[in-house]
Amino acid sequence: MGSEGWSVQVRDLQASDAIKAGTPYVAPEGRVLVGYSHNGDVNGETRYLHARMVVVTTDGVYDTSVDSGSWVEINPRRGSNFEFVCPSGEALVGRLHSGDESEQVRSARVTVHINGTEYPLSFTSGAWITAGQESEHDVRAPEGQVLIGQRQEQMATADYRFATPTV
Secondary structure (H helix, E strand, O other), X not given: OOOOOOEEEEEEEEEOOOEEOOOOEEXXXXXXXXXXXXXXXXXXXXXXXXXXXXXEEOOEEEEEEEOOOEEEEOOOOOOOOEEEEOOOOEEEXXXXXOOOOOOOEEEEXXXXXXXOOOOEOEEEEEEEEEEEEOOEEEXXXXXXXXXXXXXXXXXXXXEEEEXXXXX
């Protein structure tokens, strides 16, 4: 499958309803996370931003699909400091944070394919972006990017890593 002159576009940004802490969230089928907003302490509510990706070729526009993915614990030491970045070729689709800052944080990651094929997309990682205080922040991927990582230090600031999908 040739890819010269092809591009990937991130489209149709939507926000979830408010999700209470301790409730797992997974983006709707075929969509990936592009950001989120959180208000309150660790037991506050979060709204997730998600979008779909399409591959634009000289022959037309093709939808993408995501595999079933997997959940991974991103703070295995159960402390308030952690850093997680998806392995190469994966993007985030879900998150679960239960309990206080020393409790479990899990993220769901997936591989994205051109619909109907086994041809996966790649992701070119960008820089870390600081969203602000963990207790209240709003972060959105730069234009054309998706969420691939998160880090946190002493429950003070929340940083996110985004990536540009490519064919």
